[in-house]
Amino acid sequence: MASSSQSPFQDEVQINTIEMHTAGEPLRIITSGFPQLKGTTILDKRKYLKKHFDHYRKLLMFEPRGHFDMYGVVLVTPDVEGADIGAIFMHNEGYSTMCGHAVIALGRYAVDHGFVKNPTSPETRVGIQCPCGLVEAFVEYQPGGSNCDNGRTGAVRFKSVPSFLFAAGLTVDVPGYPVQTVDVSYGGAFYAFVTDSNVGVALKSSPMRAVAEAAHAVSEAVKSKLTISHPDSDDLAFLYGTIITDGKDAFSSNATANVCVFGNRQVDRSPCGSGATARIALQYFKGHIGLGQSRTFESGATGSIFTGKAVQEVTCGQFKAVVVEVGGKAYYTGSNTFSLEREDTLGHGFLVL
Incomplete structure (x- = not known):
């Protein structure tokens, strides 16, 4: 206080x-x-x-x-x-x-x-x-x-901005959780991605505070393991949070759910716009989706919806990157x-x- x-x-x-x-x-x-x-x-x-x-x-x-x-x-x-x-x-x-x-x-x-x-x-x-x-x-x-x-x-x-997959299949030890590997992707901010089954929570049934604590534990483990860099500025080079997903990264017309936890265990009520951008980049560079294939992202907190798709291949320094388009509604x-x-x-x- x-x-x-x-x-x-x-x-x-x-x-x-x-x-x-x-x-x-x-x-x-x-x-x-x-x-x-x-x-x-x-x-x-x-x-x-x-x-x-x-x-x-x-x-x-x-x-x-x-x-x-x-x-x-x-x-x-x-x-x-x-x-x-x-x-x-x-x-x-x-x-x-x-x-x-x-x-x-x-x-x-x-x-x-x-x-x-x-x-x-x-x-x-x-x-x-x-x-x-x-x-x-x-x-x-x-x-x-x-x-x-x-x-x-x-x-x-x-x-x-150009978005890219920074680290795929990073091995981490997260005390108290069964996590083995995470992916780290950039969509204007850096996020770690892990599936709910790998942290022992269920996005739509576990208490949200349990989801937040699991995501925070992953973030702390990744920060201690991985040195992040960005071609444009060192001020951009930090892990902003962790996004826990339902693991449904392969292209589908069905919605895929996630919860973004950033800052000091702060829970995003939306599907997270920069997180959706980073997740599209991850899906694209892991071969799950192609250019122009739109995905629907559902918030595990509120059920609200964003759409996202990769629209153009570009580069960002040494990284192959994509421009991602995300859509939603504000009131x-x-x-x-x-x-x-x-x-x-x-x-x-x-x-x-």
Whole structure:
């Protein structure tokens, strides 16, 4: 719990947000009241936020304003050509390099709130600069409506950064679990993949906290075993989480289920957009699917759905990679104005594990 007698907040706090969810996973979009972030690039700004203003993340993600599994984004001025907005993602442990569910929500938000000057029908392109690179979202757009009417189906698809299989069949020892091997794949963030049978849980019947603990144990084992690298930046080279799947990786028209656990045992309510991207790359490079073959991913937490497919072969440094397209739906849930009273030390943010 936060109990410091000296507040890290030097000025009056009043922060406005728009609240959305994508396939059940929350997104808190910070619209005003957040400090200016210094830096030339988005990765510089991410570092600056982590070093100087991490207390704002805790204020907005933690209780009493958020919860253990809250997710948020602060918008920044992009620094790459083709981007309409820049996004730095935050969660219960820190800062993501990519977030597909947030991209889906931000695509719709950007169209509805004027970040794209000339929206087009039936789809409007939105360039979103994420810490991992430029991601293109395509938002179903129906002109003539008000904020929450534009794209009222909520449908958005995005094309992510080049994604690749980093390590296949990695042997790991996970104390307390029967895991023998895992795969590690990149979809804007690095994930370990393991089947539910290999960790002794059932995605649709085991308590979600048991699934989260199993995934966290796998993540810790992989971190101790594997040195991760990325051709573009060392800031991208870390294991973000573990995705437990039902093992149905071979191409099928039926849905395949998974649960993504990232950060500090944080459970994604959606099928996980960057996770679906990484899983498509894994399936493609292990020969389970071909270009253009669409898979349906089901969240083991909520039953919500994303679609995904590999659409183009590319390279990423020394890796053979694919561009992956992921689709889902996002909806508005409300708005907030948050404040902090000077004597409220618990209001700085706390988590009950």
